[in-house]
Amino acid sequence: MNFGIALHGGAGTILKKEMTLDKEKEYLFGLEAALSRGEKILSKGGSAIEAVTETVVELENNSLFNAGKGSVFNHLGKHEMDASIMNGKDLNAGAVCCVEQFKNPIILAKLVMEKSEHVMLTGNGAMEFGEKMNCEKVEESYFFDQLRYDQWQSIKDSDHFQLDHSINNPKKFGTVGAVALDQHGNLAAATSTGGMTNKKFGRIGDSSIIGAGNYANNNTCAVSCTGSGEYFIRNVTAYDVSCLMEMGGLDLKEASDKVIHERIKKIGGDGGLIAIDKNGHIEMPFNTEGMYRGCWSSKGIKKIEIY
């Protein structure tokens, strides 16, 4: 029985010529740390749900990635985060959107899945639920980052927003995610984001929408997306990969390539996804210059890549 895990830290205009060697090392180190955390859980016989949760927690705790600690500033100078998780075994799912001050939104999404009768909770209601569940909260200052603050300042009085930003990446889709297959044959997917810089109007992207940015089904695959969220919602992208396998008879590579290089491109969307099927096969296609990504499988495969 194969098992394995894949993760991403966002996709977009990531060019090697604009990356310093030190910065590159930091990213690779961050991805490696998160991957190892998931790999260890799976190797010990732990569940796919546990592996994707802990992997995403590691990425959320790393300020390099736009999720959790590294979340960008919204229009009000706050950090508004979305996350979702799905269990391929029973199609159970949980999601939160527009939550503030929770250290790990993915844990809050998991609590929604496991401890509520609902799938998706938003805003104050979601936060009230999180407090009731004693989900860990932190001060607003925990999320402060000088670089992200400066970039927000530069556009905060405009109507502009950015999908993510760092010095070299004017167009980087800031999302993190993980997908896994465990030794028991169960698939799971988890996705988390800090949204868009200067984001207004309580915008919800694909990351917290089951079917759009995140999906898992033991009969087919587990998928986590990163990209221009609005297009990923309109194409119901994560579920699209699963349907192309289940109903279209495609394999994971054919399905995920078709979704990223044909179907999402056709309406103008860009980004990428990571996916693992029930046999432990992993795909990580993207139609942008780069995607922070990595994977490990019991077949002896390990990759950490950016471009």
Added chain:
Amino acid sequence: MNFGIALHGGAGTILKKEMTLDKEKEYLFGLEAALSRGEKILSKGGSAIEAVTETVVELENNSLFNAGKGSVFNHLGKHEMDASIMNGKDLNAGAVCCVEQFKNPIILAKLVMEKSEHVMLTGNGAMEFGEKMNCEKVEESYFFDQLRYDQWQSIKDSDHFQLDHSINNPKKFGTVGAVALDQHGNLAAATSTGGMTNKKFGRIGDSSIIGAGNYANNNTCAVSCTGSGEYFIRNVTAYDVSCLMEMGGLDLKEASDKVIHERIKKIGGDGGLIAIDKNGHIEMPFNTEGMYRGCWSSKGIKKIEIY
């Protein structure tokens, strides 16, 4: 070229023996009025988007249905509404959730689709956007209904919530929706809801989620769902019908029956959906005792039914 429209006003435990003749007449009259409004638009060559919007507006303005004016009370004694709309021509879509005091949430969702760069807006942000767009607001009292108030009072201090309520319907899924095909071959779908009585935690159901409760694609069909929302999200129900047609080779009847009588039932979900395909064929399956529904097509078909 055929064209037509279908609508629903919710599904659930609707039993003829518990319905008075007067009440039944009111429901049939309300459905008929909404259907006529859409039919007129289509007959004059108007767009499917216009037809589904105006049909849903008519249902939102009728206090019998749980959407707009007839919205139930949430845990805080307020009326928190969700709506979504999708254009099958270009896969453009708009959705709002947890909005208060907007007379017609479907119009707000349409504004999100047409006037914003986003697909889905929630809570205060969505309302700020609506005010900026001069979308019509009304006093909280506009939504007051003694029956709905009394039922909320009876459970408001508990942790219980109800999907909808009226004297005879302890289990009625309160949603309204419309799907249409216009003379130009364009499909559209619109869905709106007032949520669940005593709803807490900013719960988002399937009605405002593209792919789950609402979907339209000129290549396949337009779908609007009503039912136990959490199950409809987990099964990505509206898009499921489209995928079974596009990738599975089923026709509209086979696809919508499979989704309602097999796929959603398998995980414990109940409810129904209305759907129209690119040839003007209409299906309205449900797995509950009844569904308020109606349809009209240029082929000379007109139906208004409850059980």
